[in-house]
Amino acid sequence: MAKYEPVLLARIQKPNSHKLEGYRNDGGYSSFERAIKELKPEQVIDTVKNAGLRGRGGAGFPTGLKWTFLPKDHPGPIYLCVNADESEPCTYNNRILMEKDPHQVLEGVMLACYAIKSEKAFFYIRYEYGTAFRTLKAAIEELYAAGLLGRNIQGTGVNLDIVLHRGAAAYICGEETGLIESLEGKRAWPRIKPPFPAIEGAFRKPTIVNNVETLACVTHIMRKGVDWFKSLGVAPDPNNPRDAGSFGPKLYTIAGHVNEPKCVELPMGVTLRELIDKHGGGVWKGRKVKAANPGGLSMGFVTESELDIPLDFNGPGKVGCLGLGTAAITVIDDQTSMVDVLHNVCQFYAHESCGQCTPCREGTGWMLKITDRLRSGQGRREDLDILVEVADRIGIMPGTTICGLSDGAGWPVKTAIRKFRKEFEDAIRGGQPSPIRASLPVLAGAH
CATH class of the missing domain: 3.10.20.600 (Ubiquitin-like (UB roll))
Structure with a gap:
């Protein structure tokens, strides 16, 4: 592959990369200004849809298609929620964008709002991201001072406000309806769908939820075009009609x-x-x-x-x-015990389960107790089969829970057992406790 020139990270090493002046000197907000003056909202949607952008938050749903799910001719308000919770372990790509080049993200937010005819965006950011929060807050203030946010932006009649909201540090808030519940000041219990957020979301109004990196990509699609975006990546599999590329x-x-x-x-x-x-x-x-x-x-x-x-x-x-x-x-x-790794994973998900759905609340707890027993040297061979069975039976995909947290909790369990079963069986036969001391967290049902 020829040397790739970054676009999302192109500016992060520049001095004051988080400042509006530098971003505008690099052509920033020119796409937004062109959109609100020359394009109809539907044209922005079509551009993103034709580019084949899929959500970067995990599910990979086509972004432009999601925007079309909003009710036609709705009197409003319509909201955009920016998912900056980023609680998936070892994930920090959104944090880098928010800290180092926030205006790139904010331009994507503004373009998305114009496309879906939203006059208010809620930027939901995880509480631990203190630097990102302060950087975004300063960037948004710069936009208001420059007349790029607020009422009647540049005399076009376009109105837009962006509200920063700090979450309460919960993994479940990365699920879009859990995020919306938290935004409304309630316990972050995911909602049963339908209705989907595009029909009834934040404050019971039509709402689109997009991830930070997804919206940064919108900025570059509108700046560099559909052909550029589709020249990168992987084309759809011709043998799979469901593959969107x-x-x-x-x-x-x-x-x-x-x-x-x-x-x-x-x-x-x-x-x-x-x-x-x-x-x-x-x-x-x-x-x-x-x-x-x-x-x-x-x-x-x-x-x-x-x-x-x-x-x-x-x-x-x-x-x-x-x-x-x-x-x-x-x-x-290759010198790390998969028994220890899996216990650590189960500990995380047992703690982060919101406790609303019985299969997730109990299943994650059972998996933690079993892996704790394995680590203590008291495991049984049948424990491995029980772990796989529990992991297979909890989640939105088998139809037992409201959201996909339990699918995410189950997948590392069943892949670890199925792919490294001999190591687990050897640990059971050896009967020796792990040198890492076991520590049980507070389970979901006990918060």
């Missing part, structure tokens, strides 16, 4: 047992092996890869022999993973 640039974060943890921007479709060896500097301490997550813990595990999969929206599914997710790679070296 994996177009455009993507931010991949690399973490875990690598020499150079980092966020890199590449076209969709780079292999997991290239990311680890070339961009992550290889596995630390001269060790080898035992396992890796292709897109956050919730996507499940791949083995060393599966590292050549392309990281597009279809690649991880070919080796039994849930999907691309957030494209956050976590590498596990």
